[in-house]
Amino acid sequence: xxxxxxxxxxxxxxxxxxxxxxxxxxxxxxxxxxxxxxxxxxxxxxxxxxxxxxxxxxxxxxxxxxxxxxxxxxxxxxxxxxxxxxxxxxxxxxxxxxxxxxxxxxxxxxxxxx
Amino acid sequence: xxxxxxxxxxxxxxxxxxxxxxxxxxxxxxxxxxxxxxxxxxxxxxxxxxxxxxxxxxxxxxxxxxxxxxxxxxxxxxxxxxxxxxxxxxxxxxxxxxxxxxxxxxxxxxx
Numbered sequence: 001x002x003x004x005x006x007x008x009x010x011x012x013x014x015x016x017x018x019x020x021x022x023x024x025x026x027x028x029x030x031x032x033x034x035x036x037x038x039x040x041x042x043x044x045x046x047x048x049x050x051x052x053x054x055x056x057x058x059x060x061x062x063x064x065x066x067x068x069x070x071x072x073x074x075x076x077x078x079x080x081x082x083x084x085x086x087x088x089x090x091x092x093x094x095x096x097x098x099x100x101x102x103x104x105x106x107x108x109x110x111x112x113x114x
Numbered sequence: 115x116x117x118x119x120x121x122x123x124x125x126x127x128x129x130x131x132x133x134x135x136x137x138x139x140x141x142x143x144x145x146x147x148x149x150x151x152x153x154x155x156x157x158x159x160x161x162x163x164x165x166x167x168x169x170x171x172x173x174x175x176x177x178x179x180x181x182x183x184x185x186x187x188x189x190x191x192x193x194x195x196x197x198x199x200x201x202x203x204x205x206x207x208x209x210x211x212x213x214x215x216x217x218x219x220x221x222x223x224x225x
Contacts, residue, residue, distance in 0.1 A: 009154070034213050043204060043216040044157075051211050090156060099164050100145045100208055101172065104156040 002027040002093050006105035013081055014113050021076040021108045023091035031093040033074045034102070035065055038088045047089070050074065061085070086112045116140050120205050120217035127195040127224045135190040135220050137205030143215070145208040146188040147172070148180065150201040151219075157204065163188055195224045 007022040025031065032051050036044040048059025055067040065076045074091060091105040121136045139146065144165050149157040159172030161180040169180050177199060179191040188207075192199060202221050206214035 032211060032213075036216075043218045044206075044214075046213045046215070049213045096211075099162060099170070100210060100214075101159055101162055102147065102149075102157075102206075102214055103159075104149075106154060106156040 002031060002095065002103045004091050004093055004103055004105035006089075006091055006108050008108050009106065010109045010111065012111045012113060015083055016080050018079050019077065019081050019085075019110065021089050021091075021110065023074045023076065023105060025072050025074065025091070025093045027072075027093060027095070030096045032096055033065075033067060034092045034094075035059065035063070035074070035076050036090045036092060037061075038090065038107075040087070044090065047076070081110075081112050083112050083114065085110060118205055118207055118215050118217035120203075120220050122220060123218065125220060125222050127192070127222065129195060129197060129224060131195050133192050133195070135192075135203055135205075135222075137188045137190065137217060138186050139188075139205075139207040139215070140186065141207060141209075141215065142185060143207035143209055144185070145210070145214075146182065147206050147208075147214065148178070148188070148190045149204045149206065150174065151204060152201050160190065160203075192222075197224045200224045 003026045005024045034049045035047040050067045058064045088107045092102045118139045147162040148160040163169045163182040206216045208214040
């Protein structure tokens, strides 16, 4: 079975500062990796995904993530955040061979202070 | 394209009542799933489908039924609502390896 751990439940940062949201996963088989964002009272929106190839993945809104197979991590980064980035962020995995079930972490609430 | 459409957006049920949450997608996606979201617990998989006529249980299936008679529709049925089923429910659909597209959610309260 797969599992995902988001190491921080809340991350407060100042506007224009860099941010890293941490995600570790556990799986005995190869997986796809995803980051989703959820703005207040909305559904989830796909930020970026790692399927194969380059371990540095760029997504929407200036976010990027790096896949590290040896450390089983997929941390999300942004060099300079904006107030509009305030949201909850979810890391998720799905097994490459199989039913494409998504397993989510518990989420990280990113709060941007002016 | 409408994407993934969920209805209703809000619902209040009394304990013991039954209801169906509707989900439809117009992207010809083969995979569809239902999740529930509770504070501090992320999203947990209730049921999923890999194609019309094929469904299976996820992590928290008890108290819920699904069916998938067409590629487009994947309704979730609550058989006898309980307060523990108060949650926000999300339907999602996907092609293999593309990442899921989520609906806007149904906020359900059971009193």
